[in-house]
Amino acid sequence: xxxxxxxxxxxxxxxxxxxxxxxxxxxxxxxxxxxxxxxxxxxxxxxxxxxxxxxxxxxxxxxxxxxxxxxxxxxxxxxxxxxxxxxxxxxxxxxxxxxxxxxxxxxxxxxxxxxxxxxxxxxxxxxxxxxxxxxxxxxxxxxxxxxxxxxxxxxxxxxxxxxxxxxxxxxxxxxxxxxxxxxxxxxxxxxxxxxxxxxxxxxxxxxxxxxxxxxxxxxxxxxxxxxxxxxxxxxxxxxxxxxxxxxxxxxxxxxxxxxxxxxxxxxxxxxxxxxxxxxxxxxxxxxxxxxxxxxxxxxxxxxxxxxxxxxxxxxxxxxxxxxxxxxxxxxxxxxxxxxxxxxxxxxxxxxxxxxxxxxxxxxxxxxxxxxxxxxxxxxxxxxxxxxxxxxxxxxxxxxxxxxxxxxxxxxxxxxxxxxxxxxxxxxxxxxxxxxxxxxxxxxxxxxxxxxxxxxxxxxxxxxxxxxxxxxxxxxxxxxxxxxxxxxxxxxxxxxxxxxxxxxxxxxxxxxxxxxxxxxxxxxxxxxxxxxxxxxxxxxxxxxxxxxxxxxxxxxxxxxxxxxxxxxxxxxxxxxxxxxxxxxxxxxxxxxxxxxxxxxxxxxxxxxxxxxxxxxxxxxxxxxxxxxxxxxxxxxxxxxxxxxxxxxxxxxxxxxxxxxxxxxxxxxxxxxxxx
Amino acid sequence: xxxxxxxxxxxxxxxxxxxxxxxxxxxxxxxxxxxxxxxxxxxxxxxxxxxxxxxxxxxxxxxxxxxxxxxxxxxxxxxxxxxxxxxxxxxxxxxxxxxxxxxxxxxxxxxxxxxxxxxxxxxxxxxxxxxxxxxxxxxxxxxxxxxxxxxxxxxxxxxxxxxxxxxxxxxxxxxxxxxxxxxxxxxxxxxxxxxxxxxxxxxxxxxxxxxxx
Numbered sequence: 014x015x016x017x018x019x020x021x022x023x024x025x026x027x028x029x030x031x032x033x034x035x036x037x038x039x040x041x042x043x044x045x046x047x048x049x050x051x052x053x054x055x056x057x058x059x060x061x062x063x064x065x066x067x068x069x070x071x072x073x074x075x076x077x078x079x080x081x082x083x084x085x086x087x088x089x090x091x092x093x094x095x096x097x098x099x100x101x102x103x104x105x106x107x108x109x110x111x112x113x114x115x116x117x118x119x120x121x122x123x124x125x126x127x128x129x130x131x132x133x134x135x136x137x138x139x140x141x142x143x144x145x146x147x148x149x150x151x152x153x154x155x156x157x158x159x160x161x162x163x164x165x166x167x168x169x170x171x172x173x174x175x176x177x178x179x180x181x182x183x184x185x186x187x188x189x190x191x192x193x194x195x196x197x198x199x200x201x202x203x204x205x206x207x208x209x210x211x212x213x214x215x216x217x218x219x220x221x222x223x224x225x226x227x228x229x230x231x232x233x234x235x236x237x238x239x240x241x242x243x244x245x246x247x248x249x250x251x252x253x254x255x256x257x258x259x260x261x262x263x264x265x266x267x268x269x270x271x272x273x274x275x276x277x278x279x280x281x282x283x284x285x286x287x288x289x290x291x292x293x294x295x296x297x298x299x300x301x302x303x304x305x306x307x308x309x310x311x312x313x314x315x316x317x318x319x320x321x322x323x324x325x326x327x328x329x330x331x332x333x334x335x336x337x338x339x340x341x342x343x344x345x346x347x348x349x350x351x352x353x354x355x356x357x358x359x360x361x362x363x364x365x366x367x368x369x370x371x372x373x374x375x376x377x378x379x380x381x382x383x384x385x386x387x388x389x390x391x392x393x394x395x396x397x398x399x400x401x402x403x404x405x406x407x408x409x410x411x412x413x414x415x416x417x418x419x420x421x422x423x424x425x426x427x428x429x430x431x432x433x434x435x436x437x438x439x440x441x442x443x444x445x446x447x448x449x450x451x452x453x454x455x456x457x458x459x460x461x462x463x464x465x466x467x468x469x470x471x472x473x474x475x476x477x478x479x480x481x482x483x484x485x486x487x488x489x490x491x492x493x494x495x496x497x498x499x500x501x502x503x504x505x506x507x508x509x510x511x512x513x514x515x516x517x518x519x520x521x522x523x524x525x526x527x528x529x530x531x532x533x534x535x536x537x538x539x540x541x542x543x544x545x546x547x548x549x550x551x552x553x554x555x556x557x558x559x560x561x562x563x564x565x566x567x568x569x570x571x572x573x574x575x576x577x578x579x580x581x582x583x584x585x586x587x588x589x590x591x592x593x594x595x596x597x598x599x600x601x602x603x604x605x606x607x608x609x610x611x612x613x614x615x616x617x618x619x620x621x622x623x624x625x626x627x628x629x630x631x632x633x634x635x636x637x638x639x640x641x642x643x644x645x646x647x648x649x650x651x652x653x654x655x656x657x658x659x660x661x662x663x664x665x666x667x668x669x670x671x672x673x674x675x676x677x678x679x680x681x682x683x684x685x686x687x
Numbered sequence: 688x689x690x691x692x693x694x695x696x697x698x699x700x701x702x703x704x705x706x707x708x709x710x711x712x713x714x715x716x717x718x719x720x721x722x723x724x725x726x727x728x729x730x731x732x733x734x735x736x737x738x739x740x741x742x743x744x745x746x747x748x749x750x751x752x753x754x755x756x757x758x759x760x761x762x763x764x765x766x767x768x769x770x771x772x773x774x775x776x777x778x779x780x781x782x783x784x785x786x787x788x789x790x791x792x793x794x795x796x797x798x799x800x801x802x803x804x805x806x807x808x809x810x811x812x813x814x815x816x817x818x819x820x821x822x823x824x825x826x827x828x829x830x831x832x833x834x835x836x837x838x839x840x841x842x843x844x845x846x847x848x849x850x851x852x853x854x855x856x857x858x859x860x861x862x863x864x865x866x867x868x869x870x871x872x873x874x875x876x877x878x879x880x881x882x883x884x885x886x887x888x889x890x891x892x893x894x895x896x897x898x899x900x
Contacts, residue, residue, distance in 0.1 A: 660835070661776065661827045668823040675796040675816070682799035 020066040021077035024094060024148065027063035027106075030055060032141030034113075035134030043130070049122045052133045053113040056140070060110035063144065067106060070099035071512040078150075087153030087211045096515035097282065098147045100358055101275045104365035105147065108267045109140035111369065111491040112260035118487030119376050120172075120258055132172045132258065139165035139264060143272050152201040152211035159197060159276075163190040163240070166269055170257035182252030185634070189249035193239030200232035200280070219285025219523030226284060230291050233280040234298075241273030243332055244302035247325045248634040251309075254321035255385065259376025262317060263369035266324045271361050274331055281339060282520045292339030293439035295332050300446040302329030303453035304599075309632070311460040312596035314588045316375050316385050319464055320368070323411060326457055327364045330426055331357045333446055337429040340440050342521055347528045349433050349440075354517045355531045356425025359506060363418040366502060367410035370495035374404040377488050378468060381481035387467045387588040389477060392572070394469040396481040399489060401469045403496035408465045410499045412458040416544025418503035421537070423454065428535055456595055463591040471572045472582045504545050507538045692732050695725050696814035699844070700790060703821035706841060707782045710771045712833060715825075716760045719837045722818075722844055723752025733851050744863070748847075751866055756840060756873055763877075764833055777828040789820035803852070811851055819845030836876050843869045 034055035041048025069075040078093035094102070113136060122129040142162035149155040167190070171183035205211055207225050220226065239246040250270075254262045277295075281287055306325030313319035334357030341349025377400045378393060379385055394401035410417035427450070433443035473479040483489070502509075510531040518528055531537065571580060613621040630639075657663070702725070705718040727749035734741050764770075775782070793816035800812060822842030826835055850864075 664823060664827045668820070668827060671819075671823075672792070675792070679796055679799045 018075075018077040018079075020069055020075050021079050021092065021094070024063055024066040024077075024102075024144075025092065027059045027066075028141050028144045028148075030059035031063070031109075031144065032138055034059060034137035035130070036137075038130050038133050041130075044123055044126050046122055048130060049117060049133060052137065053117055056113040056137055057110045060106040060140075063102065063106040066094070067099045067102040070094050071096050071103070071515060074515065083153070085153060088151060090149075090154045091151035091212050091214075092148045092154070093150040094148050095519040096512065097275075097278060097519040100512060100516040101147050101271055101361065102144060103362060104268045104271060105140060105143045108365055108369045109136060109264050111494065112136065112264050112373075115260045115263075115373055115376070115488050115491045116258075118485045119260060119380060128172045128174075132169060132261070135165045135169040136261065136264070139169055139269070143268060146272055147275060150213050152205060152213065155213070156194070156197055156201055160194060162269070162272065163194065166190075166261075166265055169261045170253050170265065172258050172261065173256065176256070178252075179256035182249075182256040186249040186253040189239050189246065193236045193246070196232045196236030196239070197276075200229050200236055203229050203232065204280075204283075213279065213283060215283040215285075215523050217523075218525065220283050222284055222286060222288055227288065227291075229280065230287070233277055234294070237273045237276035237280075238298070239273070240276070241270050241332075242302075242325050242328050243273075243298055244305050244325065244329065245633050245637075247302065247306070247328075248631045248638060250325060251318045251321040251631055254324065254372075255315055255317040259317070259372050259379065262320070263372035263376075266321065266372060267365040267369040270324060270328055271331075271365060274328065274335070274357075274361065277332075277335065278520055281335075282523065285523045285525070286345075287339055287343050289340060289343040289439040292336045292341075292343060293442050294336075295339060296336030296439075296442050296446050299329045299332030299334075299336055300449040300453075302326065302332060304329070304449050304456075307453040307456040307460060308595065308599040311456050311463065311599075312592045313460075314387050314592070316378065316387050316390075316464070316468065317372070318385075319387075319460060320371050320375060323371075323457060323460065324364075324368060326453055327360065327368065327411070329453070330423060330450060331360050331364070333357075333450060334360065334426040334429060336446070337426070337433050337443060338517075338521075340433055340436070340443070341429075342524045342526070344436055344438075344440060345524075345526055346433075346436060347526045348534045349429055349436070350521050350524075350526070351514075351517060351528050351531055351534050352425055352429030352432060354520060355510075355513045355535070356422050356427075356429055358513050358516055359425060359509065360419075360422035362509070363410070363422050363499075363502060366495055366498045367407045367417075367419060370403065370407040370492060370499060371411060373488070373492050373495065374400055374407060377484040377492065378404075378481070380484055380488070382475075382477045384475075384477055387464065389475040390468045390481075391471045391474040391478050391582060391585065392469070393473075393478060393481050396473075396478075397483040400483060400492060403492045404469065405465060406496045406499050408461040410503075412461045413454055414458070415540075416503055416547045418499050418506070420544075421503045421506045421540065423450075424540065425531075425535055425537075426450070456599065459595055460592070463588060466586070467588045467591065471585045472580075474582045474585070474587075500548075504541050504548070507532065507541050510537060690809065692729065693810045695729060695732070696810040696848070698725050699814055699848070700817050703790070703818055703841065704783060704786055706837065707786045707821060707824060708779055710773070710779060712764055712770060712772060712831070713761065715772075715834065715837050716757050716764070719840050719844075720753050720757035722841065723757070724749055726844055726847055727753060729848070729851060747866060751870060752840065752844070756869075759873075759877070760833055760836060769831060769833065772829055772831055772834050775828050775830060775834075777824075782824055782828050785824055786821050789824065790817040793817040793820060811848060815845050815848035817845075818842075818848060821845075832876070832879070836873060839872055839876065840869070843872070 035052045037055075038048030038052045041051070066075070070077075074096075076093070076095050076099075078091070081090040081092065083090045113133070116133065116136070120129055120132055125132070139162060142158050142165055145158035146155060146162055149158045167183060167187050170186060171179055173179045174183065201211070203225055204213070207223070207229075208215075208220065234243075235246065239249075242250040254266055257265065281291065303326045306322045306327070306329055310319050310322035310326060313322060334353045334355075337353030338350045338357065339353075341347065341353060375385075377397065378390065381393070381397060382390055384390070406417065410419040413419040413423045427447060430443045430447040430450070433440045434447065436443075473481075514528070514530050517531075521528055572585075577584070611620070611622045655666075699722055702718050702722040706715045706722075709715055709718075727745050730741050730744050730748075777785070790813075794813040796816055797812035802812065819842060822838050822840075822845055825838030825841060827838075829835055829838065
């Protein structure tokens with residue numbers, strides 16, 4: 014082992030421990046709580062141990078690089094961590110550990126005899142393989158870790174494989190991830206052909222940007238974009254996230270998508286001066302993803318599908334930031350790099366706080382009500398006040414409302430876009446991306462108003478919602494911790510700025526431009542101060558309200574009472590009615606399907622009815638990929654004629670192939686190649 | 688052509704024609720048995736030294752290819768009362784013609800393969816390819832499962848001859864591998880034959896196509 018350091022050893026040790034965390038449980042007694050507690054303990058210990066080197070590398074300039082001899086072809090295994098890796102390692106060591114604790118309540122072994130042990134094993138493997146992807150720095154090691162990650166996620170997401178919908182979503186995910194891996198194989202091969210080695214390291218000044226570099230970039234975009242959920246490669250994401258157990262969705266959405274984005278960053282970091290169209294393309298794809306994800310999120314009635322579409326939106330925001338930073342590198346504008354990548358990386362961190370919070374909260378809601386259908390919920394804030402409050406914080410954060418953390422990162426991305434708009438050429442695209450992002454932000458806000466309003470406010474719409482209950486402590490503590498983190502992280506973002514600077518510098522090291530500190534180009538501290546003031550004002554208002562009503566009798570009535578003689582829960586806005594106006598304007602025909610429409614007639618209408626539903630599959634999948642796949646499946650069906658079923662025919666194929674090969678060798682002998 | 692190995696190989700090629708040209712199952716089985724027995728002598732002549740390992744291979748080849756498998760096949764033939772290969776996919780005269788074409792092609796191919804200098808003049812490669820193609824012909828043109836086992840046997844004989852080329856590089860590895868392969872193959876085919884008989888009360892492999900999909 015060459016280049017061993019305490020940081021590297023600790024990091025690799027914790028990855029190994031994380032990978033093995035679910036193994037003892039496999040041999041534990043079925044239904045006993047020993048195995049699950051040990052798995053959770055190991056995951057937490059490993060994650061805590063892994064956080065130490067990650068923080069040291071990100072903030073204190075440590076770092077390591079080591080080569081392990083490998084029995085496989087492809088040269089030695091190169092492992093390294095720089096601040097860029099370390100930044101992405103933070104969520105890897107944070108979210109799965111919280112998810113494991115949450116799993117003790119949500120997927121308790123005693124209630125899930127059939128699949129609990131399998132789920133914990135693959136959760137550990139998923140977390141460890143994500144960390145391994147982030148430190149692998151040679152092609153073969155990277156692709157192996159990547160594939161383990163993809164498969165572990167598949168098995169974790171299809172835990173409830175008895176449900177047909179889960180199986181179907183699992184297959185779609187598997188196809189998507191393998192299509193992406195194919196792109197990565199191609200990318201690794203092209204990169205190997207240009208550099209002559211599998212090591213993903215560039216000389217001083219970066220790799221030359223040639224035609225093959227653009228092939229590498231496009232293949233990386235397909236391979237990593239498919240994992241990140243970037244439009245149009247996002248089609249697997251809503252189904253897989255909706256069907257997975259909630260803490261798995263939290264890990265997939267909060268962390269695994271980011272690993273895909275990390276891949277794009279890692280590959281682009283190898284080049285000195287990327288062409289401007291790389292950044293432009295990423296900008297366009299990012300803005301499209303943001304708008305598309307937000308618009309479809311607004312139309313969903315399935316709680317978890319809504320969150321999944323919102324993840325697509327957030328990946329779009331991050332990609333837009335990366336696009337600005339890439340443009341900055343090609344135009345040698347250091348402040349674009351600092352703002353664009355700083356915002357993107359901060360959003361990576363913050364999204365991995367609020368999206369797991371929302372998924373875990375959604376899991377608590379589903380656990381309490383037994384359904385994912387938002388139109389069957391309602392009034393849950395009264396039944397589960399703590400979870401509801403935490404969920405409200407998550408909704409405000411994902412909608413980027415100040416002073417919550419989502420605002421700070423999106424603010425940086427907007428600043429980057431506005432700066433870039435002043436630039437030449439492809440940078441003008443920023444002028445289109447900024448309004449698109451703003452529109453997406455507004456629609457996302459509406460989507461989360463709808464979500465919170467329909468699920469938590471009003472009156473219960475069904476028996477199930479009426480009997481909802483607050484979850485146990487194992488589930489509640491991770492939710493509350495994440496909510497507190499969302500509250501604090503935005504205000505503390507000036508403290509995170511040095512880490513972001515280090516990661517940005519590591520990414521743009523080959524570009525030879527002096528990148529300014531984030532604090533110098535963005536008024537983070539001022540915004541944080543105003544945010545704190547706003548929070549203080551809110552607290553003051555709450556205290557004042559409490560003070561004012563302390564001596565008075567407070568009477569509580571049903572929501573939407575409005576003096577009706579016989580109010581019913583059906584008088585409330587439903588998710589469909591709220592989301593309809595967005596769906597009708599932004600996504601005509603694709604986002605929602607009108608199932609039934611019977612308008613009231615006459616002066617005293619007898620009855621009227623309207624119902625609409627978001628399609629159970631993503632529009633891209635439904636309109637584009639499925640017809641395409643079916644057309645090709647029909648064409649390939651003709652090949653069935655070759656499958657005669659008679660042994661002799663198959664042998665004739667073999668004989669024909671043999672004779673053709675031999676004949677070829679003869680012809681080569683007669684006509685030797687020049 | 689005067690080398691004794693070449694004389695044996697000519698016999699092997701002629702036996703290919705016999706197997707393909709006769710409808711009598713007993714005759715095809717015995718021709719295949721004779722081919723196996725002739726091939727058992729081959730290592731003794733190709734090898735310069737005469738060690739116990741060569742002898743072991745020769746005896747094992749003789750035992751398995753010359754006696755054991757043909758014996759089993761004849762017993763199976765008697766048990767199920769089949770004497771003749773009727774209605775092959777390709778008639779006997781056309782298959783003889785194809786065998787002649789295949790042998791000619793084999794000689795043509797062999798001239799163009801990159802060979803070690805000591806093998807260039809011999810019939811080893813042409814005989815191997817010709818036997819291989821004949822085995823394939825039997826496998827593809829005959830209906831009865833027993834005939835197909837014989838075809839498989841002949842195919843393996845072709846590979847066995849080819850293995851003689853590698854004797855300097857990997858002594859006996861190839862032969863041992865072929866024998867094992869052959870044994871397992873025949874074993875499986877025996878089970879298959881048994882099952883075909885039970886399921887379809889016939890040994891016509893045509894009926895197997897009902898199993899597709």
